[in-house]
Amino acid sequence: MVSVSRADCYVLDSEDPLRDMREEFSLPSGITYLLGNSLGALPRRTAAKVAHTVETEWGRDLGASWNTAGWWDLPQTTGDRLARLIGAGPGEVLAGDSTSTNIFKVMAAALPLRPGRRVIVSDLENFPTDRYVVEGVARALGSYEIRDIGSLDEALGDDVAAVLLSHVDYRTGALRDMDAVTARVHAAGALMIWDLCHSAGAVPVDLRAADADFAVGCTYKYLNGGPGAPAYLYVAERHQDAAYNVVSGWHGHADPFAFEPNYRPADGVRRFAAGSPPVLSYSALNASLDIWETVDMAQIRAKSVALTTLFIDLLDELCPDLTLVTPRDPAERGSQVSYRHQDGYPVMRALIDRGVVGDYRKPDIMRFGFAPLYVRYVDVYDAATALAEVLGKELWREERYQEQLTVT
Amino acid sequence: MVSVSRADCYVLDSEDPLRDMREEFSLPSGITYLLGNSLGALPRRTAAKVAHTVETEWGRDLGASWNTAGWWDLPQTTGDRLARLIGAGPGEVLAGDSTSTNIFKVMAAALPLRPGRRVIVSDLENFPTDRYVVEGVARALGSYEIRDIGSLDEALGDDVAAVLLSHVDYRTGALRDMDAVTARVHAAGALMIWDLCHSAGAVPVDLRAADADFAVGCTYKYLNGGPGAPAYLYVAERHQDAAYNVVSGWHGHADPFAFEPNYRPADGVRRFAAGSPPVLSYSALNASLDIWETVDMAQIRAKSVALTTLFIDLLDELCPDLTLVTPRDPAERGSQVSYRHQDGYPVMRALIDRGVVGDYRKPDIMRFGFAPLYVRYVDVYDAATALAEVLGKELWREERYQEQLTVT
Known part of the structure; x- marks a missing residue:
């Protein structure tokens, strides 16, 4: 149990001034997409x-x-x-x-x-x-x-x-x-x-x-x-x-x-x-x-800080041994959170298999991006708890996660 | 009357080994498009x-x-x-x-x-x-x-x-x-x-x-x-x-x-x-x-030579005073034909108003491009006769054709 529940995150989402923005995007179902720092999601109006x-x-x-x-x-x-x-x-x-x-x-x-x-x-x-x-x-x-x-x-x-x-x-x-x-x-x-x-x-x-x-x-x-x-x-x-x-x-x-x-x-x-x-x-x-055109950048920043802070706080509780490489002071970070883990690559693959999409950068960095337009507080909760499960149960040690990708 | 009729051109189109290729393209109706040398037409499969x-x-x-x-x-x-x-x-x-x-x-x-x-x-x-x-x-x-x-x-x-x-x-x-x-x-x-x-x-x-x-x-x-x-x-x-x-x-x-x-x-x-x-x-x-992938470049070249030759031949008959700037020897030209005319700009605008789309390049060049994949012999006929009409009736002298475009 952590001090913030998934139900708490629902409340945060319902109070989010940017909550309607997610409807502007076509996101695949069943996916917690934390890679908008690499490729942003598809706006519904684009097609x-x-x-x-x-x-x-x-x-x-x-x-x-x-x-x-x-x-x-x-x-x-x-x-x-x-x-x-x-x-x-x-x-x-x-x-x-x-x-x-x-x-x-x-x-x-x-x-x-x-x-x-x-x-x-x-x-x-x-x-x-x-x-x-x-x-x-x-x-x-x-x-x-x-x-x-x-x-x-x-x-x-x-x-x-x-x-x-x-x-x-x-x-x-x-x-x-x-x-x-x-x-x-x-x-x-x-x-x-x-x-x-x-x-x-x-x-x-x-x-x-x-x-x-x-x-x-x-x-x-x-x-x-x-x-x-x-x-x-x-x-x-x-x-x-x-x-x-x-x-x-x-x-x-x-x-x-x-x-x-x-x-x-x-x-x-x-x-x-x-x-x-x-x-x-x-x-x-x-x-x-x-x-x-319709977005207030101050709201973007406020939500970005809230999402990244929540993610760090949850992982502090769930996975205290993980090495955070992103600055703890919100004033010193953008909208992504990165952790160092010697098995970062298979850990990330195991996460992706569970629907949580971040990425990996050599030699040992796991990146999680929080695009404030469409990432929700419940996504943060789901990602943090999935990562804790993968690490706690050592799921990434499964053989299928060990091979190397050529492009990530 | 010219030595090649529109009916003759229909026959040429029916015998064209590339005739089915035109169906691959979405061309606006009512237009004789001779600007594929500038912007090619939209393939139907692209959308x-x-x-x-x-x-x-x-x-x-x-x-x-x-x-x-x-x-x-x-x-x-x-x-x-x-x-x-x-x-x-x-x-x-x-x-x-x-x-x-x-x-x-x-x-x-x-x-x-x-x-x-x-x-x-x-x-x-x-x-x-x-x-x-x-x-x-x-x-x-x-x-x-x-x-x-x-x-x-x-x-x-x-x-x-x-x-x-x-x-x-x-x-x-x-x-x-x-x-x-x-x-x-x-x-x-x-x-x-x-x-x-x-x-x-x-x-x-x-x-x-x-x-x-x-x-x-x-x-x-x-x-x-x-x-x-x-x-x-x-x-x-x-x-x-x-x-x-x-x-x-x-x-x-x-x-x-x-x-x-x-x-x-x-x-x-x-x-x-x-x-x-x-x-x-x-x-x-x-x-x-x-x-x-399906195109034979030798057929492209043969048709290109035939189209450009027909255009030049028709205009030799219809508008003998026009100054051809493209080489007469097919071996020395690509797939466009250009004429010099001191009023090239308003002439081209009058042509476009009649559905024949070529373009104009300063100071006095009218360009007509013949993309062999989708231009037909009847298009050549229609363009040549429209140009003859514009020139013969001095239609380009109408006031509406005199203003300058910023981009052509």
């Missing part, structure tokens, strides 16, 4: 919107839809809708490409803004693609050093051009203080680039208040845009005239249909567009953003 | 496939679909399906991103393969994005000169690292001799990069026979993959070990789920992947590729 884009905009109206359905402007109009969720202004966010490609574009644009400084600071704990792409930018532009940080203060110096960090750590769920870190980076004369993949849609983000220079993020996690949905990039208005996008395709040209012989960047963030946007994937993303 | 991806793969199976539905491998599996259409081998083509981004990636990979050579050759007639992106690569990598060619022989020299040309010209429809040009470029010690946007799916392409080094192309024109569908890139097998993708995201890593601290490129063309693929857009493309 119809995508079908309309396929059958009417494409099939019936064909190329006219570049104008009439707004296809041409999707990177900007979608970007402006995302801006509200991350504290950016109109014209500061462009939706498109993948997070990886966007890191390349903004990093290659940022570095020349700090001539003479030849160091890029990243973090060994950063999501690997951030680190990998920084290597690619350094190789393309030449003569840049990549410095991994333990502590930010040690890494910063007057040789640092730009710092790229994740707002929320993909493994531990730890949340960085965006305002303080940005201020510290600026004090050292460097530019701050934030990766919002694991925070946008789960944690309030205010890029303008933090005075951030650039940012990137994806939309297929908490934002429910669909698998591989268009990512986004943010360029603070003050940098837009000087920031140059080296992936200088015609969609970023000042007058694309003049077919001028030379590249002339568009004003504003539009210059970071390259080629034709994958319209069907934007359609799904915009269906989800229709829901986000 | 159901996309709906399955949304509702079942995403909605029901969620993140498991990265494995079970093959999402993770979409860039490669889709690339292998495209390979057959462009004469590439398995493992030489990767689907993803936009043509513009792919030009960036392959050009940035090609140039270091010719150290000491600092010139990129392009063409003033090339589609602008090719030219714009080359500028961006030159700026990123530094110290590269861009040389525009009149004739290829004048431009080539021992300082040239790479040549980027379109296989079919987007305005005139002129077709380059891929074998001869590639051989000439190789004789000068340079690498050849082909842009196949306006040829793949309309003209047989054999990259291996031509010994091409790299190629890029889109899939939303003759290949009917949908608006902004994933583009593709080709890297000849012999270059794959040495070619480095500077947009080095985790999807191109040798072991992406090991989350290693440093980038280690995957073997083969996979290293050119960057971030998560926009799955819904791949789904639509793969629906179209199901149709292409």
